[in-house]
Amino acid sequence: MRHWRHATAVVAALALGVTGCGRDDGGPGAGGPSAGGAVAEGKATGEITVWAMGAEGEKLKALADDFTRENPAAKVTVTAFPFDAAHDKLATAIAGRQTPDVSMMGSTWMGEFAKTGALDPTPAGLFDQAAFFPGAWDTTVVDGTAYGVPWYVETRLIYHRTDLAAKAGVGKPANWQELTAFARGLKEAGGAKWGISLQPGGTGAWQSFLPFAWQAGADVLADGKFTLDTPQMRTALEYYASFFRQGLAPSQVAPGAQESGFVSGDIGAFVSGPWHMSILREQGGAALEGKWDVAPMPREKAGTSFIGGAGLVVYRDTDNRDTAWKFVRYLTSPAAQQKLYDLVGSLPAVTATWQSGKLADDPLLKAFGAQLADAKSPPAMATWEQVADVIDDGIERVVRGVTDPATATREMQAKASAIGTGS
Amino acid sequence: MTTTAKKRERGQPWVYVVLAGGLVVLVGPFVWMLLGSVKPDAEIRRVPPTWLPEAPTLDNYRHLFTELDFPAFFLNSVLVAGAVTVGNLVFCSMLGYALAKLEFPGRRVVFALVLGMLMVPGMVTFVPLFMLVSRLGLVDSYAGLILPWLASPFGVFLMRQFMTGLPDDLIQAARVDGAGELRIFARVVLPLCGPALATLGILTFLSSWNNFLWPLVVAQSEDRYTLPVALALYAIGENNTRYGLLMAGSVAVIVPVLLVFVALQRHFVQGIATTGLK
Structure with a gap:
């Protein structure tokens, strides 16, 4: 897989370079009008x-x-x-x-x-x-x-086992404090091995983490500059990592283990998109029917999801x-x-x-x-895949306890700024 | 290998233990794929995994042959891999012969060039190559899929190394008998190159058969898709992979390659032993 990621990078870089200089015939260039010309009426x-x-x-x-x-x-x-x-x-x-x-x-x-x-x-x-x-x-x-x-x-919601939640006496979490209590309840009273499963790092971890950043009032970019080291971002990273530190979330999830764990009741909740509805129906079968539901993202300063x-x-x-x-x-x-x-x-x-x-x-x-x-969604920028790598890496380092959130956000900010937004 | 060495190895059971271990590591994933191709997706995804299917089903294969236009994709793959293999056998052995046995000015330069090309990773030339093909108007054509791969520096190198080992006297004798270069090449040299040709043929066929990125980029209509591209299209979704279909498809992709290998195996092993190359 690594192999292909390099290939992707090369192809993308070349595509950018090549077309950047080659495309000079007609059409507005950079800084052109903010909308294209009108489209004729009538049938196509x-x-x-x-x-x-x-x-x-x-x-x-x-x-x-x-x-x-x-x-x-x-x-x-x-x-x-x-x-x-x-x-x-x-x-x-x-x-x-x-x-x-x-x-x-x-x-x-x-x-x-x-x-x-x-x-x-x-x-x-x-x-x-x-x-x-x-x-x-x-x-x-x-x-x-x-x-x-x-x-x-x-978009992403919190899939959870309603039977375990009922056993623990916890309802859909309204804010961060309740989400932590929810995960703890599923684990301790509900009998799940893990209260919630969150992506502990690796490619795409940013998709799992950024909603919490937005909920804390942080953002990736403000006025064209990265804002990855704001106090809000630190709070979000701290909160995200707390699930792992408190043993509520597994710091290692094998591919496919999340679904199996959810079906068997080892994992009480996880955050994912609509495609998991059919996976759970297929994999859980009749035994899981009526035992799960989705909950909206917790509302802190905001209740934003990805x-x-x-x-x-x-x-x-x-x-x-x-x-x-x-x-x-x-x-x-x-x-x-x-x-x-x-x-x-x-x-x-x-x-x-x-x-x-x-x-x-x-x-x-x-x-x-x-x-x-x-x-x-994070702001559209030419360098997003690279910046996303930096964020993924920061998340992983904090989750594994290699760095503290303050250092990690500082490093993320420095690396992202060095990459730039590409504009 | 001498007979005494053979005898000594046969006498030591730990050799078989090591070999058995290697076999399990090598064959394990393959068996997993074979068994997975007759399991429903839910069972494949289950953790802890099951080895033997609980309720074997041919659904994956049925999907493979009903949802996909399997024969068409298969034919594309055969056509492309076949043409590329034939091209490599012909052109690489020709150039290899010239570099190994003919004296001409610039021979060393040409050989150095071939070696140089061998060292440039394919990723680097990928986009320029695509632009070249696109400007020639070959995008979405069989020519675009085949032409760029008709000869490979590796193939030239392999053939040249092998042919260097052939005795000059044989070629001289043919020359004395009045044979032209083409005749010497076709009638004297090539028949002696069986192992090297088999090696080159099988390696080329394999890499062309399994190639994904180039056909994905060059084929712009489904009529030109090769098997790996078609399989990825149907089995791998944005957030969800149909593992059963993927494994059934992989079995169908691998079987022809396996047949080619079994057919050429004897030559293949000999070829590697002779050239010291893989």
Whole structure:
């Protein structure tokens, strides 16, 4: 795996370097207008190619058929490609100027790819920003310019064993103090080996940690400068590490052990996204039914969770810009968003879709919908993957007791500042 | 290896203990994959894991052949790996022969160049190579998948080292008999290179068959996907991996390679022994 991470870094670096100097024909450069030109009215015509990843990519074909039924003069070719190494694929395509007209884009990659100049800024007036979850819309904005729109979203909640919680006499935690008590209750009175499972470090630990930072009132960036060594950030790191120090969270989680542990009752709670609903149903079977629930993030200064998912972008090299944007607009219409949920279960980024049907009735889904209103993502920046590595490393060092939170946040700030935001 | 050495080793049981240990380490993951391919996902993910499937199922294989256009992806893989292997056998042995047996100005320079290329990691040339292919208009074509890999510096090096060991007298004799260089190459040298060709063939086939990143990037429509790319598309989700499908697919990917290896094994082992290379 390490091997591929290096490859990714190289590919990304080259893609940035190469396109940074090579892309000089037409279109606004850095510091250009904050929105793209208007898109013509009327029906869409001509051909476009669309790239999408994984299961969503496969099902996108059904949505594309609906679009071409409404716009008979248009033709949409959809290519699905694997999530594995999707980042490399997009980076190389941009470097080689072999981009499609439209593609799906991981929400945390937006900053990096927008900086290559390959993405078309979102046309003014084509989308109603208020129709989307605010945290989702923010993932598309780089230095004040929106590139593309959110397509589907996910957020993190606290999965927990209700039977153990009942035994311990603890309810859904409302704040940090209650969350600690909740984890302790699940462990001591509930009989779980671990009260809660949190990612102790390694790649992606930032996704697990940042919600606590936001809840403490900290943020990654303020006025274009990193704010990783604020007192709030220290408080958050201190709090995050306290679960491990008090023996409430395991400092080592083998892949797959979290689900098994939850099913067997060894792990009382964990923080994860909507995909775990089907995993738990499948793995827990009838024995686990009715014994688990999700709880919103605890509210300290805020009750913010992490928002992830994917957006849709249009590439500047497109020959059919109008149709490309019209297709994107179609995909973010409430009807198409509903259909995407029906087909693959991806949570809609458009809030109107949540007003009816299963999304409005199912209590678990409703909990995700409610949390999405208060969820955010780190600011889009070209250097995010590197900065994320620094944060992951800081978390791990504190959790393992190698450094104290004060030193760790100072180091994180220094390293992140040295990397910069890339703008 | 002399016969006395052979006898001595056979007499020592600890050798077999060590070998058995190595075998378990090597074969363990493979057996896990085989068994995993007939388990449902929930059982694969379970901790502590089960070795033998509780309720063996062929569902994973059924998904593999119904959800994926398996024959098409398989054919793509065969075509690409086959063409790349043939190309390597032809071109690397030609260049290897020239470097080993022909006297021409600049021979040392060419050989140094080959060695130099051997030392440049593929990651470094990946994006430039893609840009080259893209400017030639070969993106999303079989040519784009095959052409860049038709000859490899490693293959040239391997063939050159092997051919250097062939007696010059043989080639001289053929020359005296009036054979041209092409005829000498095809009729005298190549038939003697069986082990080296088998080694090169199997290594090239393996790396091309398993290649993921290049076909992922070059193939821009599903018609051109090779097996590893197609498998990743269907089995690996954003947050969730379908391990059962992945393992069933891996079994289907490995079986042809296994057949190739079994067919060439005898030559393969001999090739490694002769060249001292892997």
